[in-house]
Amino acid sequence: MKVTICIGSSCHIKGARSVVEQLQELVSQNHLDDKVELCGSFCMGKCQQGVCITVDNEFYSVSPENVKDFFNEHIAACTAEVI
């Protein structure tokens, strides 16, 4: 699973850094390092909806406050299915 986080200017201001760090933490806590690939991207062209994240090309809007819910719902749950 490929999770891409926008680290462009406006997502950065909206807390991309915190989102990235929380996701890195959550992925390693849940031992998903070999299933989930986190990567960065510059502007995805949807700055108003930042912080912009895509999970295997599916678009999501995330904030530092709801990143944990996002992780449980869209990353942890989906990787469980794959198993």
Add this chain to the structure above:
Amino acid sequence: MNELCADIGYKSINHYGEQLCGDHVDIVKQDDGSCVVVLADGLGSGVKASILSTLTSKIISTMIAENLPIEDCVSTIAATLPVDSKRGVAYSTFTIIHLKKNGSAELIQFDNPHVILIRNGDSTEYPKTELNIDGKKIYRSDIVLKENDVFIAMSDGCPHAGIGTAYNFGWRREDIAQYMEGLVSVGYTAKTLSTMLINECYTLYGEKPGDDATSCVIKIRKREPMNILFGPPANRDDCDRMMSLFFSKEGKHIICGGTTSSIAAKWLKKPLKTNLSFERSDIPPTAEIEGIDLVTEGVITLNRVIEYAKDHIAENKLYEEWEYYNNGAALISRMLFEEATDINFYVGKAINPAHQHMDLPINYSIKMKIVQELTECLKKMGKSIKVSYF
């Protein structure tokens, strides 16, 4: 001075408790590429010394730049300087470094510690001729400039640092030369080299300088072009033109901005790889495109570069931050402040529609202000700047 150019920087500290510095550095650059640098140290400290040294450096730099003989400068100063009521003399020492367009330097020194010349990494002695003008012993030298020559001019506050505390006789000129030899090879800017020398003096004085201390460093170096791309063009159809102009230029290439780097990557038909490491800083991570020397985010990164640039031309307190960190802003700062001498800006005036609707500190006018402020700072560092808008 055609293929060579000079990076000039200086830094002073004041006598403990004084608000004004009694040393003064004046730099006059001329259109033909020649340059006159004068470091003057006025008698005493405080207001009186400051007036003496400011007058002296200003008069000399102006007169030498007009090719008037040194004898006239000395007599003009003697006739102009106000006479000290206590000591009954009008006095200011000076060092003149005149970089000529034929690629030589004329040194004229009166009563300041002699200029240190570091050539090929070693401090080198140079011949001096003694002149006697109005009873003043003045030393003149002519030196043919070589790439990587570093001249270090000082006021006597530098060798006097640490007298009686750290060293019996102060920080001797030979020791200063040796200290600087080690730093010169690293590639620091002239400003940072002079800052390091002065910071060391400050420490030797126990943070309470007993005299004003100033050092002025001149680095002779090769011209180094650098190109920086910032923002997509206002009109999409101009992308090709902007990219081909940018990439055809000699020198290193820096790209700032998310959309901008995507456009460049597409044009080069190379992938854009973003890093996710934030280094202990709040600057967005950098990215990579094969063939590009540096790819960074735009507005936030460049705002930090401006902060560093403003500090570098003034107090130079933050240099350790950009000198040793590896975030986008630090990397750009090192390339622009240290490496580059001629910088071409390619600025796209596109308005990012997504940015305009939000309460974000990013918009069109801020982008333009960034370019304006950054180029102003770089000009003050002595860089030649060209800006093209698209």
